[in-house]
Structure formats: structure tokens, C-alpha cells
């Protein structure tokens with residue numbers, strides 16, 4: 001495990017402030033981890049020892065909680081999380097092609113984050129709007145009835161900018 005020097009100055013300051021702000025709270029670990037993730041975009045692994053000390057836990061316990069909660073991450077994530085639906089309705093209406101095109105446009109495979117930390121690409125199970133299949137979700141926005149043209153419109157600018 002690295003040390004806090006490996007984290008950017010701003011992140012380090014914010015993490016220390018957050019740990020301090022939780023020092024009087026009971027059961028602070030999960031909200032503290034969520035706040036650190038919100039502030040830094042992820043939970044830097046180098047901060048785990050410090051978080052453990054601040055919450056009176058063992059580092060392995062902190063790591064265990066992070067591993068348990070799918071929504072907590074120890075690797076940087078993109079500002080925009082792109083989720084391509086791989087549910088049945090989307091699949092039969094061309095979801096596989098949409099995923100392929102999104103991968104091409106972003107230059108990412110599933111689970112990857114772009115080096116500029118703009119995008120993370122994921123797939124999800126049915127998101128409940130099958131009538132609009134195939135769907136993708138960018139951040140909190142759902143984009144339905146996707147087709148190659150719409151994919152190009154959504155991400156074309158990025159490809160030109162790379």
C-alpha cells in the first residue's frame with residue numbers, strides 16, 4: 001500500500017478534512033467513504049490506513065467494506081459514467097451493436113476509464129425502460145431508441161477531439 005504522498009495535494013487535504021469532520025460521529029465509516037469518493041471521484045487506496053486510524057478500525061476492515069459495496073471504488077472513475085443496457089429487450093433491438101459503437105467512439109472496453117478521466121464505460125442489466133430499447137445511460141440521463149447515428153451524435157465530438 002502506498003502512502004498519502006502519492007495522492008494529489010487537493011485530494012489529500014480534502015481527505016484529512018473529511019476524516020476530521022467525522023471524528024465525533026458514531027458509525028462514520030460508510031458516509032465517510034461516500035464523502036471521500038464524492039470529493040476525489042474514488043477512494044485512493046493510499047488513504048485506507050489514514051481512514052482506518054481515523055475511525056478506529058483495522059485497514060483490512062476498511063478495505064472489506066469498500067470491497068463489499070459495489071458503489072465504492074478504489075480506482076479513478078470518469079466524470080461521466082456511460083452504461084449500455086445489456087438487458088434482453090435492448091439486446092434483441094441491437095444493444096450489442098450499440099455497445100460496440102460506444103466502445104469504438106470512446107476507445108474503451110467495459111470497465112475502463114479514459115486516461116483524461118472523462119468517461120467510464122460499463123454495461124448494466126435492464127434499466128426498466130425496455131419500450132425505448134436499446135438504451136444507454138450517461139450519468140443520470142437515459143438515451144433511448146439508440147442507433148448508430150445517435151451514438152455518433154453523443155460521442156462524435158469526443159472522437160474528433162482525441
Ligand code: FES
Pocket residue numbers: 085086087088089090091125126127128129130131133134135
Ligand atoms: S432491457 Fe434495456 S431497458 Fe430493459
